[in-house]
Amino acid sequence: MEKENYIELTKKIINCIFNNQDINVIIPYLSKSIKAMGLYTENILTYQDILEHIQQYKDNDFSFNIEDITSTIVYENDVVSIIEGSFYLNMQSYHTKTKYFYTLIFKNHKVEVLHTSIASIQKNLEPAPYVLASCSFKLDNDFTIVDINDNLLNLLHYYNKEEFLKDCQHHWSNCIHKKDFKEVKETLTKNMSTSPTHQLEYRIRKNDGSYLWIYDQGQYVFNNEKYLTVQCFITDISAIxxxxxxxxxxxxxxxxxxxxxxxxxxxxxxxxxxxxxxxxxxxxxxxxxxxxxxxxxxxxxxxxxxxxxxxxxxxxxxxxxxxxxxxxxxxxxxxxxxxxxxxxxxxxxxxxxxxxxxxxxxxxxxxxxxxxxxxx
CATH class of the missing domain: 3.30.450.20 (PAS domain)
Structure with missing residues (x-):
């Protein structure tokens, strides 16, 4: 697909979910293994959960209006495309207008991951766009880190990437709780031959030595050097x-x-x-x-x-x-x-x-x- 088509498709999906709530229009674009997270949802939503949410909004006759959708392709290969952006949700019934940020991950032209978040309100500051915390690493013995994003640094309370990589010695295995590592490694190794994606719950270490529970959903990717990497998209589920x-x-x-x-x-x-x-x-x-x-x-x-x-x-x-x-x-x-x-x-x-x-x-x-x- 061309980039322009993915961006237009993203806008169409966002409108379908938050505006006209037309289930029949959105179904063809949703993967049966989709995972969604957002405001007011304590658990990870599945395919059926999403359809039920949309139907509930439709039945209650909520009046929404989507404005100023922005979309940017932040990663793309032949199979996967990651779109990030924002939009304003105008709830006419409550006379409120709120800015949302979102991340959509397409795989084989269907949505695998959907994440939405409300903008944090700060005086005299523009809220930074929200994206999922992410980490990619080689599927070797120590999970050698290939790349991380700033949101992961914020989640774990590190000031910069150099500080984080030095602390964990460039190995994601050193971030994972020792009691969880064996299960994580076994699951990733097993899933590699049976499924292109994975979903895991485990604990990772913060800068102060404490741990938080995360929901890790991701996929296997061959990078430019042709070695296998694991791309993780991470959500803090400590409250759950x-x-x-x-x-x-x-x-x-x-x-x-x-x-x-x-x-x-x-x-x-x-x-x-x-x-x-x-x-x-x-x-x-x-x-x-x-x-x-x-x-x-x-x-x-x-x-x-x-x-x-x-x-x-x-x-x-x-x-x-x-x-x-x-x-x-x-x-x-x-x-x-x-x-x-x-x-x-x-x-x-x-x-x-x-x-x-x-x-x-x-x-x-x-x-x-x-x-x-x-x-x-």
Whole structure:
């Protein structure tokens, strides 16, 4: 295809999606394996998702008007063409006019990737055009980097390309979390013989040493030197993964509730040294800041000789369950409890939250002690 045709085709597709919402017109131009990302979509949209979105807009009679579409071909070979540009979306019903940026990737004349983003509003500054973060690398043992774009540098908080390449030693493998690299390499190597494209989720390292989750969708390309490269287009999905982590925490909480004799559920936030006790009962909920300092002091009701057990459990020096004795408030009477815990890890594979159950075993404990005394 000629460049002019791709640009005209891009404008036609953008109009079909955001303006007249004519599904029958747009279907011939969409790949069945298309992946789309944009505002107000928490997940990656598939072919069917896109059609359903367009139908929903059409059914709701939203009044859109597209203005000032710009399109530029930023990469092209015999099979692939990448188009970037912007447009203004005029929502007549809400009297708003918003600037959007987009990236379209055509493969064999069909859209494989569609990404849209709203312009960030900055005073006295023109917003820079949004494009996907990208990286291309050789499919060798270390994923030797061929090229990256500025958006990847921004995503990972590097000032320039030289700083990034020096830090990762020109190898994309050094950016990938060690626990994810094997799966990434196996998937790319396997897909090379079965599919021209790939979709992956894995973690990459930022400049400060922390990690973010990305959705990597890309393809295999033979460059001018005739060696195989992998072209990746990268989207930050850390927010989605954070929601998944929260779901895991909630699931663990309710599984703990179902355990026999669980009298309290505790949630200990490691970095903040904060303990929340009876997290599922608002009337009983208690929050302790500087918890480990508190539990190791005379302010606590825990027996002095048992305090170190709780501290050691939540600093991961020992594994549970642990048994400890605790006075009732303003009383010389005491109870005996056992703590069982589960560790929840964040995207950096660092322990973030301890979920624990405190079970009252006072009655059984006294029975066992009486039995021991009789035996002695």
């Amino acid at each position: 993964k954070d929601r998944e982590l929260n779901s895991i925490v909630e699931k663990e909480k309710y599984e703990m509730v179902l355990k026999d004799n669980a009298i309290s559920i505790l949630e200990y936030h490691i970095q903040e040294d904060k303990m929340i006790i009876d997290i599922l009962d608002e009337s009983k909920k208690r929050v302790y800041d500087h918890y480990l300092e508190y539990v190791d002091s005379d302010r606590t009701t825990v027996f002095k000789e048992d305090r170190h057990k709780i501290v050691d459990l939540f600093t991961q020096k020992i594994k549970g369950p642990v048994t400890y004795r605790e006075f009732y408030r303003n009383s010389k009477n005491y109870c005996v409890k056992t703590l069982e815990s589960t560790v929840i890890y964040n995207s950096n594979d660092e322990p973030e939250i301890f979920l624990a159950t405190a079970s009252d075993i006072t009655e059984n404990w006294h029975k066992q002690n009486m039995l021991k005394q009789k035996i002695q």
